[in-house]
Amino acid sequence: MYLKVRLPLPINSNPGMVFPRRHFAKMEEVADLGALFIDDLLDYKEMLDRGELPLERATSREKGQPLCMEQFYRLLGVCRIPEVGKDRLELPPVRQGSEESEELVVVACRNYFYPIPVKAADRGRLTPGEIQAQLLHAMVDAAGAPPAPRVGLLTSMNRDQWAKAREQLIRDEMNRMNLELISRALCILCLDEGGGDRADTDADTNAMLRAMHGAGTRHHSANRWFDKTVQLIISSDGTIGMCYEHSAAEGVAVVRLAERALARAEVADRPAPPPALLPAPQAMKWNVPPDVQRTIETAxxxxxxxxxxxxxxxxxxxxxxxxxMKSCRTSPDVYIQLALQYAYYKMYGYLVTTYESASLRRFRNGRVDNIRSAHGAALAWAAAMCTAETPPLNDGSDEGQKKVSFNLYGEQKKLELFEEAARKQTSIMEANILGKGIDNHLLGLREAARESLGELPPVFCDTTYKQMIEFKLSTSQVATTTDGTFMGYGAVCPDGYGCSYNPKKDTIIFCISSFTSSSVTNTEAFRQSLEEALDSMKLMFQARKVEN
Structure with missing residues (x-):
């Protein structure tokens, strides 16, 4: 699904994740946190290598059914490799028995890339203090070095263009070795300087923008390797987050990895200074041909x-x-999905093809199917919510009584339509997570036809099918348990919206995206419509409680 898409990864594919903000008094504290993150990733990787990751089971709908854990094994040491037409995933080798793995991380600092071995067969793992010292070496070295070649920007390009540039790079042996090291590294740790926030934007949004794309080439965007599945980001001004490449895993596995590292770093002691310093890490050196340098400038x-x-x-x-939402006897996910449909209808007077990811982890290697939330029942309810009330039919003399009885009748009808829409939404969701959705089946038929016939049957060339897969409202629930953490992404079509949501106890965090070049969409207008929709839904349910 992902590897054939030729669009650039930043904004179009890679989600960003924001962690709670920190205050760093000195650069050693930045290295402390980085070392603790890496130390936990090593623990996590060793647990995976031992096959000790606990099996998860479904908590509803065929409760107790085992869930596929494969995605959790495809986060560390994984990299997407650009190739013309279709990319490929490079996965870490499978360890045999008690075979000890060698591990490294790559630290990005001021657009330089420093490979740091953190585990070796002959000496074991580096301690957190030794890792911290290596990170400090890299930070000091990069600060005193001339401007680095901005090779990381190549990973932000159209995939075919990047694939061709990569072919030129690997003709040089040093470049080829650099790319191999990046590919097999556990992760990229991006150590950013402060800066890059927009003056007209709030702190949460600025943090998300820096996680998604690095805030531009004048700031941190070249200090990234967007092909890498896990990029941890620590800025000297306290902005912390992650950018992750989506083709290897869904958000649930990434959130689990990130929140575990955050929780452990929160309670860990400060890394102890090492008894002896290891050799300082050396920045990768690149031989960049003139054609590739021009490509970097274009990127x-x-x-x-x-x-x-x-x-x-x-x-x-x-x-x-x-x-x-639970007090309204409604699943929060169903409630929010209907709120999104209502908000869109309020703005445009119609619904559009909507994507909501549905986990298929009940099946081996299952990823997601699509809950199509723009159904007839949602349309009927949204239209009822937006329809102006007409005068009541009776002409009773008690004007106050007449108004109350009419409003209660109207609210009752809206509630009935909402409950019907919620039942329909729940039914579609259950069908999807149990493998009875339509999108993956159609996708499989389409790709099988392409491979066996060499061309697509008419049904897949029909304008209705094309409209059906153009998701102008792309959504997903990305729940987190740590305060101050949330994940967001871009819209998936030029005239569409991307909207993740994270329901908390007394709030809901939305990350809403669209494109300024579109004359159709407007993020602030959608945000306002969504706020009004959620407010109106609360009034609708409060009216039911008053009536009862």
Whole structure:
């Protein structure tokens, strides 16, 4: 699904994740946190190598069914490799028995890349203090070095263009070795300087933009390797987060990895100074041909243009959260999905093809199918919510009584339509997670036809099918347990919205995206419509409680 897409990874594919903000008094504290993150990733990788990752089971709908854990094994040491037409995933080798693995991380600092071995067969793992010292070496070295070649920007390009540039790079032996080291590294640790925040944007949104794309080539975007599945980001001004390449795993596995590292770093002691210093890490040296240098400059212009076109907002709705939604006897996910349909209808007067990811982990190697939330029942309810009330039919003399009885009748009808829409939404969701959705089946038929017939049957060339897979509202629930953490992504079509949501006890965090070049969409207008929709839904349910 992902590897054939030729669009650049930043904004179009890679989600960003924001961690709670920190305050660093000195650069040693930045290295402390980086060392603790890496130390936990080593623990996690060793647990995976031993096959000790606990099996998860479904908590609803065929409760107790085992869930596939394969995605959790495809996070560390994984890299997407660009190739013309279709990329490939490079996975770490499978360890045999008690075979000890050698591990490294790559630290990005001021656009330089430093490979740091953190585990070797002959000496074991580096301690957190030894890792911290290596990170400090890299930070000091990069600070005193001339400007680095901005090779990381190549990973932000159209995939075919990057694949061709990569072919030129690997003709040089040193470049080839650098790319191999990056590919097999556990992760990229991006140590950013401060800066890059937009003056007209709130702190949460600025943090998300830096996680998604690095805030532009004048700031941190070249200090990235967007092909890498896990990029941890620590900025000297306290902005912390992650950018992850989506083709290897879904958000649930990434959130689990990130929140574990955050929790452990929160309670860990400061890394103890090592008894002896190890050899200092050396920055990768690149031999960049003139043609590739020109490609890097093109990549910089294209990325900055894409960043300026992104209209993104992190919005925390504070009217209520999942506890109120549960009190309405409605699943928070169903409630929010219907709120999104209502918000869209309020703006445009119609619904559009909607994507909501549905986990298929009940099946081996299962990823996601699509819950199509724009159904007839949702349309009927949204239209009822938006229809102006007409005067009541009776002409009773008690005007106050007449108004109350009419409003209660109207609210009752809206509630009935909502409950019907919620039942339909739940039914579609259950069918999807149990393997009875339509999108993956159609995708399989389409690709099988392409391979066996060499061309697509008419049904897959029909305008209705094309409209059906153009998701103008792309959504997903990305729940986190750590305060101050949330994940967001871009829209998936030029005239569409991307909207993740994270229901908390008394709030809901939305990450809403669209493109400024579109004359159809507007992120702030959608945010306002969503706020009004959620407020109106609360009034609808409160009216039921008054009536009861």
């Amino acid at each position: 910089a212009r294209d990325l900055d243009r894409a960043i300026s076109d992104l209209d993104h907002r992190v919005y925390t709705y504070r009217g209520y959260g999942r506890e109120f």
